[in-house]
Amino acid sequence: MADRNFLDWPFFEPRHRALASELQRWATENLSRSHDHDVDAACSKIVRQLGAAGWLKHAVAGKAYGGLEDSIDTRAICILRETLAYQSGLADFSFAMQGLGSGAISLFGTPEQKAAYLPRVADGIAIAAFALSEPGAGSDAASLQCEARADARGFVLNGEKTWLSNGGIADFYVVFARTGEAPGSRGISAFIVEPATPGFAVAERIHIMAPHPLARISFTNCLLSSSQRLGAPGQGFKVAMATLDVFRTSVAAAALGFARRAFAEALRRATTRKMFGQSLADFQITQAKLAEMATSIDAAALLTYRSAWLRDQGRRVTVEAAMAKMTATETAQKVIDAAVQIFGAQGVAAGEIVEQLYREIRPLRIYEGATEVQQLVIARGILKSFQENQPVHDANS
Numbered sequence: 001m002a003d004r005n006f007l008d009w010p011f012f013e014p015r016h017r018a019l020a021s022e023l024q025r026w027a028t029e030n031l032s033r034s035h036d037h038d039v040d041a042a043c044s045k046i047v048r049q050l051g052a053a054g055w056l057k058h059a060v061a062g063k064a065y066g067g068l069e070d071s072i073d074t075r076a077i078c079i080l081r082e083t084l085a086y087q088s089g090l091a092d093f094s095f096a097m098q099g100l101g102s103g104a105i106s107l108f109g110t111p112e113q114k115a116a117y118l119p120r121v122a123d124g125i126a127i128a129a130f131a132l133s134e135p136g137a138g139s140d141a142a143s144l145q146c147e148a149r150a151d152a153r154g155f156v157l158n159g160e161k162t163w164l165s166n167g168g169i170a171d172f173y174v175v176f177a178r179t180g181e182a183p184g185s186r187g188i189s190a191f192i193v194e195p196a197t198p199g200f201a202v203a204e205r206i207h208i209m210a211p212h213p214l215a216r217i218s219f220t221n222c223l224l225s226s227s228q229r230l231g232a233p234g235q236g237f238k239v240a241m242a243t244l245d246v247f248r249t250s251v252a253a254a255a256l257g258f259a260r261r262a263f264a265e266a267l268r269r270a271t272t273r274k275m276f277g278q279s280l281a282d283f284q285i286t287q288a289k290l291a292e293m294a295t296s297i298d299a300a301a302l303l304t305y306r307s308a309w310l311r312d313q314g315r316r317v318t319v320e321a322a323m324a325k326m327t328a329t330e331t332a333q334k335v336i337d338a339a340v341q342i343f344g345a346q347g348v349a350a351g352e353i354v355e356q357l358y359r360e361i362r363p364l365r366i367y368e369g370a371t372e373v374q375q376l377v378i379a380r381g382i383l384k385s386f387q388e389n390q391p392v393h394d395a396n397s
């Protein structure tokens with residue numbers, strides 16, 4: 001990676017610096033941006049590679065269940081995503097989904113559920129998926145309609161989930177469905193569902209601008225046992241939000257990896273491309289662009305690693321994670337766009353690294369809470385703490 005000076009920042013401990021340099025060496029030797037056109041096969045292969053090399057141990061919590069630590073080390077997750085994203089968008093995706101897809105089990109699973117899934121996730125043998133979004137419920141996830149009706153045998157699951165990463169190749173899905181204990185977000189529970197369950201079907205494979213396995217899944221009278229419920233009844237929305245809370249900062253880190261790669265590519269191109277008797281980097285207009293890119297990357301990195309560090313201190317980071325995700329993803333989009341401009345026509349040539357990055361960054365501004373949703377979260381948090389800190393006025397004074 002071009003600039004690793006950020007690792008000197010006080011947010012990190014020696015183990016994070018060691019992880020970063022070991023992973024960078026491994027990623028450079030083992031990963032590349034171009035991969036097989038069969039994205040399912042490419043993704044399954046990367047998950048196995050990540051598992052065999054031991055990197056997925058960071059994605060699960062619990063030493064007894066294949067994890068490196070008993071809780072998730074957010075800074076480690078961020079370093080992993082940033083470094084993988086720098087080298088390969090698909091590797092970052094594969095790592096992130098093993099964490100997000102199994103995160104609810106790490107946080108809320110019974111010992112039996114943890115033992116059944118987490119060691120296989122950590123070894124890269126089982127592929128995980130997180131099933132919250134529905135055709136009618138994306139940003140407004142609490143309005144989901146998928147239903148798990150309790151009956152004498154357990155639960156009967158009906159409905160649809162869409163935009164599921166790893167949809168079609170996952171070995172298990174953490175599914176959020178309405179169980180009706182209370183209206184709205186308090187009447188949802190989480191379940192672990194395996195694709196062999198009768199009534200489970202891949203309704204549609206979805207193809208997007210930066211290919212990765214994605215699908216719409218339907219459930220028709222899928223019978224689930226009570227032991228498949230994850231967390232307490234009616235607490236499913238909390239389970240989903242707590243899982244997203246762990247991984248939202250890591251989306252910012254992935255965006256940073258994309259931005260840093262685009263910046264490195266832009267520097268190389270600007271210093272070697274000759275025009276008007278000098279190099280592109282000799283023009284002040286180019287230098288202004290490079291200065292903007294470098295500064296905005298550092299600003300996004302400071303927000304990202306502040307959020308990761310705070311979370312590792314046991315603090316709530318709802319606002320800080322939203323600031324990091326919004327800033328890093330929006331910044332990365334601008335940095336990558338500037339890199340494409342510096343490359344000229346070569347920047348839009350299919351297969352060029354900056355062209356791939358241009359496609360890879362776009363979904364990050366939408367998934368796990370679009371930028372507008374992050375703005376609401378930040379404003380809500382700020383207004384709440386402003387109101388809580390107002391002096392109480394005596395009505396008689």
Ligand SMILES: Cc1cc2nc3c(=O)[nH]c(=O)nc-3n(C[C@H](O)[C@H](O)[C@H](O)COP(=O)(O)OP(=O)(O)OC[C@H]3O[C@@H](n4cnc5c(N)ncnc54)[C@H](O)[C@@H]3O)c2cc1C
Pocket residue numbers: 129130131132133137138139140162163164165166208363366367368369370371372373376
């Ligand atoms: C590549 C990719 C992978 C994904 N993987 C998963 C997955 O693994 N599991 C899963 O459950 N889901 C997944 N999703 C779905 C993702 O979480 C949703 O796309 C996201 O929550 C937005 O929902 P939506 O697409 O329905 O957009 P909508 O909810 O229809 O929102 C559309 C747009 O409206 C704007 N908007 C939203 N809220 C507000 C507001 N309050 N005020 C003003 N504007 C607003 C935003 O710009 C937003 O982009 C994935 C999506 C993508 C693109």
